[in-house]
Amino acid sequence: MSSRAHLEETIVAIATPPGEGAVGIVRVSGPDAFAFAKKHFAPIRKVDLIPPFVPVLGDFDSIDQVLFFYYQAPRSYTGEEVVEIHGHGSPVVLRQIVQVLLKEGARLAEPGEFTKRAFLNGKLDLAQAEAVSALIASKTELAARASLAQLEGSLSRQIEQLRQQILEMFVYVEAAIDYPEEDIELLSQGQLQEKAEGLVKKIQEIRKGAQYGKLLNEGIVVAIVGKPNVGKSSLLNALLNEERAIVTPIPGTTRDIVSDTVSIEGIPVKLVDTAGIRDSQEIVEKEGIKRSVKVLEQADIVLFVCDASSEWSEEDQQIWKRVETKNSLVVINKSDLKLKLDDSRFDSPIKVSAEKKEGLDRLHQSLLSSIQGAEGLFSHEQYVVNLRHEEAMRRAEASLEKTLEALKEGLSGEFVAVDMRAALDDLGEIVGQTTTDDILNQIFSTFCIGK
């Protein structure tokens, strides 16, 4: 990521720690902070937004009712124009607010960046500055590493492929500019246009199919399965209670499949309670079981629940067979009752009592590490990184569309090049920058150049 252009841009981030809280804060800092945020804020009463430090209550882009704080430069934490939007603590809501501001032209703050700016604007003393220097070094490194290493393999391959395709087309545009006297075979305007259309289509496909899209929009699906009466529903309720936040009821919820989304360390997790799975001749129940099996198959993580107070049964065995191969956690409920179940068959079962609210901490922890372990990409760091990627991809798509527009208008190559270069730079934030040398290498290996 080019660090140089970054310093004077308007940045935005969720300022409160990941996870749930009563209040969540989105902080925006930089020259356009106020302009960007004001656009989407509708005060409830007619009030003047100008006086600093006076919070105003209002509606933010119909997302949430928020308190709007405006700190005029230099009288702010960072010394720049700062807006703080205090919303209700849900990460989903906060993320939507952030996304609105990203679309306005702000960019996601890097770790430690608010503090860095505070420092650069002389808001911190020397001792603090020393600490900041070390902090920035470690955090930026971490973010940079996370960015590449944690990107899901196939996605990064797709993006790299796209970058290569853009580069291959780009050299035709560039060669036509720099080598007008050479006898080289160039592409016609029509051929270039065709290629540009292909690139736009490709980036749209990648964006649609990208893993992080699912993560950001739907969260992780956790299915709770088990035979009837092992306490699935009470476990769901206990977990929801534990997380304190019922965020959005999922539309399309059927009577027999109950689900709710909670936030675990800021990551949206959709908990799905299924009807008990068993052999049944009863028509309604049969249908319910069919759906349960489907949910089970689509889930990212499965919580297999069994009853501590009853012995291992054929029914348990039937379900276990379906669950075994999945990313699953074994939960032995009703641990407060007398143990009848032989738990030695499981590696590390989690014993809880949904009713007595015992063992839920452990379950929470296991769930979290399971989430983070799922394809290695659901950690909090990665979550932030994903937002960055999504943002970069969005800009790259816009640049490619402009490229196509310029070609359609029959503009000369140097204008087309401006947008193509921008697209390469955007993707460069994910897979590494395309340097002039890369471009020249490609030109010299594609064309026989030189008098």
Next chain:
Amino acid sequence: MNKETFDILVLGGGHAGCEAALAGTRMGKSVCMVTLKRDAIGRMSCNPAIGGLAKGHLVREIDALGGEMAKVTDKTAIQFRMLNTTKGPAVWAPRAQCDKYKYQQTMQSIVEQQEGLTVLEEMATELIIKENQVIGVRTQQGKTIAGKAVIVTTGTFLNGLMHTGEKTATGGRVGEQAAVGLTESLVAAGLKIGRLKTGTPPRLARESINFEATIEQHGDPKPEPFSYAHETVSYDQIPCYMTYTNDETKKAIKDNLHRSPMYSGKIIGVGPRYCPSIEDKVVRFEDKERHQIFLEPESLETNEIYVNGCSTSMPAEVQEAFVRSIPGLENAVFLKHGYAVEYDFVFPYQVKPTLETQKVRNLFLAGQINGTSGYEEAAAQGLIAGINAVLNLNEQEPFVLDRSEAYIGVLIDDLVTKSTEEPYRMFTSRAEYRLLLRQDNADMRLTEKGKAIGLIDEERYQGFVEKREAIKEEIKRLKKTFVGNQSLEQILRRPEIRYPDLAIVETTKQIPVKEKELKETPSATENCVKPHEDIELTAVERQVEIEIKYEGYIARQKQVIEKFKRLENKVIPDFFDFEKVPSLSREGREKLIQMKPYTVGQASRISGVSPADISVLIVCLQKRSLFHVEH
């Protein structure tokens, strides 16, 4: 013992040496040019052409800063062409074929007649360095010449070794001796030296060529001079010719590849990929049926024809065989055979953006010794080295152009932040802000700076100010003058409208029929110039037209530049110690110590320096300034 003293010594009289010596003298210093051969001052060793893509831009910039190259070109060129006119004006590029003798003589006479500039025909063989500061040179004859600053512009002469087939000869150019000894001085001073290679094609006798079998190419009917100070050029224009290689040529070359010093492994220097030898082209692009060959007269008065596109180091008889397979050249008589030349260069990360070496104070390097190729790249560096040598001696602020100001800035920034492994040539694709760095506005970008340095005289400056004002006034007028509900500015933005149409619009009060409905605020892409039609515009009219039609894109690039400038303006002081910066990555620290960037912007372009390193660097620089404030 014979001892002379000067402010500045310039070692070499090529394109870099001339600009360095002239700039130094004109800025008030006593300068001595030490050259192997007086009559070779300003010689065009290879293609007798100036300009081309990006290179033409460099020449315009040299002119705007008060250099000499553009002026001499206008006085001696025999074919002018504006390249790329089917594209927008940002990538138009002037190119001129010169009479190589007239060019050389004109430059030599300017140098020799320059008051305060002494030319010594000697070989400098040793740099005298005392306490990391250069204080003079010793010559082959044992003479010591004292100089407070030394600019080395040795071109291809430093341990030059020429190859033609199996034969090798020492020398920097055919018939001229190599420069020896200096490399040892540079190595002793701690500089890392490498080896590069370049080549030149054969020269043929005009009367032996059958031009009927070739395609005639004419220059522009109305040549546009290179120098902003010139209205016209000196000579009538003559044509060049084009022909093609064929299967027979290919075969003659391939059958003898083992005799090429390139392929037999005799040449170790790295050659330029953008200027390959004909043997390279045949091997690397085997499928290509034919290659273009341009036949370019080297002079109005001699019969020498330069065979452009045919650089080679094959044995003489092989050259003769394959050249004679080309239509028009069947009976070609060789005046000179092609050859490759290897020479020493200094990896340019070891110089500062002022072109002073990091290790030795007041020692400057310019031109091919910094790993570049081309007259224009050399001249640009010579000018910058000359200017900074004077500023150094005067203890004044250095003169550095950044990437958003000039191609010269791009050139030097690339050299110092990226170094180079092959001869470096300028391309427009190297410039991020290509749409702003145009050949037509180099005067607008740089004349003010040339004036401040003292290389642009009052008269020329006044002319520039008038032009600038006229452009400003006219744009203002177009914005304020309305026909119907549209300003002339809005009307000019339309692709189909050219500047002269506005006069008609004004008198008839009729808005021309629209091809498509004009949107209220045209998008950036709509404001640009359609491919050039051959219409005549004054310099002012052209600027007005470009500024208005390009406005959207210009504004976009200016925004980017504004951000770029903020880091670029963060200067890293000379005494800054990267060793003491906490938490830099190991590679980042090593590279920063090696490259010694001049600004944070430059540091950010060095490969191996991570964004985290840059953040840490900024914090430390800021801390330093806070620290100074407190005390």
